[in-house]
Amino acid sequence: MVRYALTGTxxxxxxxxSNALNKKTLHLSELYSKASEEKTTSDEWLIDVEKLNRAFHKKKGDSFIVEGHLSHTLKDVEKVIVLRCDPNILESRMEKRNYSESxxxxxxEAEAMGIIYSEAIEIFDRTKVAQLDTTNSTSEQAAEILEQFFEGKVKLDxxxxxxxxxxxxY
Ligand SMILES: Nc1ncnc2c1ncn2[C@@H]1O[C@H](COP(=O)(O)OP(=O)(O)OP(=O)(O)O)[C@@H](O)[C@H]1O
Ligand SMILES: [Mg+2]
Known part of the structure; x- marks a missing residue:
């Protein structure tokens, strides 16, 4: 079992x-080419979740964390951490990428509606799903909070x- 899925919009x-954490991590993006047969017109992998699960089983080893926006859909994961961000701030992070306006x-919209959290609590017991807001912190500060969470020193409820x-x- 991998201990934590680190998911989010x-x-x-x-x-x-996850790169700032001192924990063995599997980046799901490494498996996308194995879990997909085609890309969309905007060059995104169309992921087959069954194939992703199979590739994950082969690759997970003794990883402590699996990170990716589909990690909460994987089997053999114990708990889930959903990263959140105020959509107004997320917008400025997204604008640094090559994404289309749509x-x-x-x-x-997905972040504002809390889609990933909703999905996670449909799959996992609510007590196994934690959230961490990254809006007002640096990635290092967020990583530090997660390290303390893993040690049981802080709660993320x-x-x-x-x-x-x-x-x-609108
Ligand atoms: N508190 C924070 N925690 C994490 N990243 C932050 C934070 N504040 C600013 N950032 C910036 O936001 C961006 C987050 O990008 P990152 O690729 O890690 O997101 P992701 O969730 O892995 O996205 P994707 O699902 O597309 O892989 C980075 O440019 C990072 O520097
Ligand atoms: Mg990523």
Missing amino acids: PGTGKTTI KIRENL ETIDYSERIMGW
């Missing part, structure tokens, strides 16, 4: 934070709700 910081909007952000967009 693109840009919330899964890869950056892709950015889609991701900001914040209720995070950015749904009211949507009202300001």
